[in-house]
Amino acid sequence: MTSDDAAERQPSAGHQIAEAIRELILDGKLTVDQRLPGEQDLATRFGVSRPTVREALKRLAAQNLIRTRRGATGGNFVNRPTWSGAHDQLVATATLLMTMAPMPAETVAEARLSLLGACMPMAAERRGPEHLRAMRDEVARQRVADISDEDFCASDVRFHRVLVEATDNPLIAFQMAGVVEAIQPLLNMITYRERDRTRIADWNERLCDRLEARDVEGALAELSASADHTAQLAARAQEMRAAGGSGS
Template sequence: MSSSPSGPLRTDLEGTRDLSAQIADAIRAAIVAGTLRVDERLPSEAELSDSFGVSRPTVREALKRLAAQNLIRTQRGATGGAFVNRMTYEAAREGLVTTSTLLLSMNDVDFDTAVEARFALEAACVPLACARRRDDNLARMRDEITRQQDESLSDEAFCASDVAFHRALVDATGNPVLAYQLAGAVEAMQPLMNMVTFTARSRARISRKHQRIHLGLTNRDVPEVLANLAEIENYTRRIAAELREARAD
């Protein structure tokens, strides 16, 4: 069931675990370690089958797992095969948001815990955002404020605009690594909070706070932005507490 290591891949397998998963893990580890580099072609299915001592369908399943994670891409033709893909922050962000959303929903994270994490992480971005914000960041936030003031906007569209506004604030840091790490907080936790509070909160109040945040960012005024973020956090907590009390009654 196993063979000696060949090339950059560790090919020893455990008989008690899913073989295709182990092969995918081995290839992923080689990519992470840099022994398999971006745009490098992987060994063929036949070569991988021989190296790991498994059938080609098992190798094919492993490659499907890696392709689903955007770690590899396949090309047809004489120069085709499976190649290491260059992941983008944008593509990785979507996966992180999905994972964060599932973690929140499946593990019954309580509302206050989500609120605490979400605002603490965004507040940490404010000094960098104020120092580095560009005109296009401010324009995106201003567009969302204008959208939020449209009384015909549906609840779902307002919530989406709320998320987009706060994503623009995080993106204003100019740090793609930070923006990626905070995607789970802003784009997974924010919809959770919106879902709980959207029926009771005042759109006008949220929009006014967004305007103050936008003005603070425009003026590079860190205390102003932090103060209004804190007010939104406290308002969110209060609405949720009132809704819980009403349901209990």
């Protein structure tokens, strides 16, 4: 049974201990906010030294499973998973993947269109005035002539963030985090090099109008139109790159 582990690779003690504690947390043996035994205590329990235990604890801390406090009442405590923490982690993972594992722009655009489209019915039904206002604010910001590329991208991300929050379903907002925070910037990267930012702002504004009218079909049409445009730009960019990218 254990031959697999032994044959392949022997995980380090730190890794094993981290896994063991992780199991305890996931199985509910250690409840939220509960304090773990002290590092020295853990060291003797697991039969290793304190630095080894510390490596294991730092692994868990990197995964946001525990937090550490110094001082008299300090120690290592089980973290309560939070939406924002999980959100950040998902964004980090998705961003890394987008940055370092390039893929066809069509694939990216399609994923954005499909998943964002799934949010439209709920967003149209439940959007409140505050959502419309926030989105229109961003559109206004996007229309400023001398806005930097960076600011434009950030504004577009905020726009979409509000859009998914308008669904009033935190689970969907969480699931969409990868799309909003990683995919959308990637598409903006292609797009605003082509100086079509005005068109994007136009689409965003029309999307606001449709949501204000609670017009799901119209909103989907706007989304689809903008996706088509993005796909064309992506195709052109790829073409240019393939033909004579060094031209300019």
